[in-house]
């Protein structure tokens with residue numbers, strides 16, 4: 001499978017330094033408290049550079065993180081987060097020692113699984129690694145919002161003392177696949193020398209409807225217990241880009 005985040009993982013934290021990982025992690029911890037109050041052990045799929053894990057570990061959980069990009073795992077490991085173990089692994093096919101109370105997958109990671117085969121094998125592996133009545137919390141792109149709002153061309157610019165990173169995102173919609181290709185051009189400019197390098201990456205993103213997730217859950221021994229706007233808990237609508245789902249192992 002072609003990998004993304006290969007070229008821009010080292011700029012990831014800079015590009016997302018405006019993302020409110022604290023609020024997001026508090027929201028997820030609230031869902032865990034509500035649906036599995038005794039939970040201690042979390043499995044995180046697509047943990048990236050460990051930004052949610054750092055906060056969840058501070059809140060008293062232990063987190064095992066699975067991440068396909070070795071560069072992201074190395075950046076996560078360098079943060080020396082207590083009770084967090086990031087590992088290089090593919091979330092569509094993994095086998096670990098031990099089971100978990102909760103699985104989480106945050107910031108549209110499951111939208112990176114664009115075909116049914118990979119989604120089914122991921123959900124099956126998650127189910128196998130959860131304790132009885134364990135829960136699976138994830139957010140994905142929501143089909144009604146993609147069709148009504150349509151992805152726009154977006155430019156994001158962030159900088160630190162040394163570099164300025166500009167990321168341009170342009171999208172192609174594949175209506176028959178429930179997939180949007182997000183084409184990123186990332187320009188990294190050295191502030192001192194003015195020299196710039198350019199990287200291009202394509203991120204195919206799948207979007208989902210509630211009945212689709214319900215079917216996926218039923219096929220992999222889960223029950224869908226909640227779907228809501230990520231972060232607010234509002235009922236999803238055609239203006240809700242990111243929807244959070246909570247599944248429970250049967």
Ligand SMILES: C[S@@+](CC[C@H](N)C(=O)[O-])C[C@H]1O[C@@H](n2cnc3c(N)ncnc32)[C@H](O)[C@@H]1O
Pocket residue numbers: 004005045046047048049050051052066067068069072089090091092105106107108109112113
């Ligand atoms: C948008 S990033 C989110 C990272 C992190 N969860 C965060 O919130 O910062 C998506 C992550 O999913 C990872 N990913 C995508 N497909 C994967 C797969 N099949 N197995 C493991 N990780 C995957 C990417 O490498 C990337 O780190």
